[in-house]
Amino acid sequence: MQIGILYSRIRKDEKLLLSELRERGHDVTKIDVRKHQFGLDGTTAPVDDLDVVVDRCLATSRSLYATRFIESYGVPVVNSSETAEICADKAKNSLALAEAGVRTPETKVAFTKESAMEAIEAFGYPCVLKPVVGSWGRLMAKIDSRSAAEAILEHKATLGHYEHKVFYVQEFVEKPGRDIRVLATDGEPVAAMTRSSEHWLTNAAKGGETEEFELDDEALELVKKASDAVGGGLLGVDLMETGDSYTVHEVNHTVEFKALNEATEVDVPAVVVDWLESKATEKTAAEAVV
Amino acid sequence: MTEAECAECGATLDLADDLETGEIIDCGTCGAELEVIDVNPPVLERAPELEEDWGE
């Protein structure tokens, strides 16, 4: 198949994907988004003959716009711009999960310091303040006291990008020192691992310990529902154990799989490419009908 | 194994054979992030700062 990779940085994840694709004899077109223009009736990017484009842009703005434009040229993109739009924004992410009946931490959004403070006081301490955009646990704050809340809100109001003027306040979920990351293709789990850390942020990117995790029926169903809630695709679903059940924190659309590949027995890039092949086949079948 | 020079400190870097255009590598000597601009022969430039919201 003819496959495009949209990127501005090639990390280990992209290299794994590229080498699996090439090993299978697929024709790979690397598209550096920094070098192209995207117009209403076409683009300088070589997308015409592609069966599918995989979006691996790290910057959310690039991901959101480039996927939207490429879709407008009739080329399927994974993940879709619709999925990207929900996943790139924590507030939209939370809403989509709640609307789909997926258990997710209690969340409030406020637009002023004063109103955010009221939300924080209503949650009690500790609670969590996050930017609506951004990732890897950056700029997330666990708030332990009113004085900490006042300082953080003041800093955000003074230094913040406009997106930091949206205050996303969330209950602090007591978890057993670890959370669960599931990589899924249209809701079908590829691999899952736990990330443990003494620190409350357990992201693998922050140096947490990883271990393979076996999903039970409840977790399997949650992953499927969470994936459907954001429109499906190649996704990272973040779960936390809450004693007898789970809560889904968020669904990530530009998912990293290097850590999962190392932590589990699964050949992650191989399963991802199997899925990409099925996506390209779907497209060919759809064209045959037309 | 192929070699290239760090654009920041001039140290010689040993590069893997499966180098990709767009790949980011760290200079072991000065710690600079370098972007692979070309692979044959390898050309490295200082990587641009990551902009805005990145990652997953």
Ligand SMILES: [Zn+2]
């Ligand atoms: Zn150097």
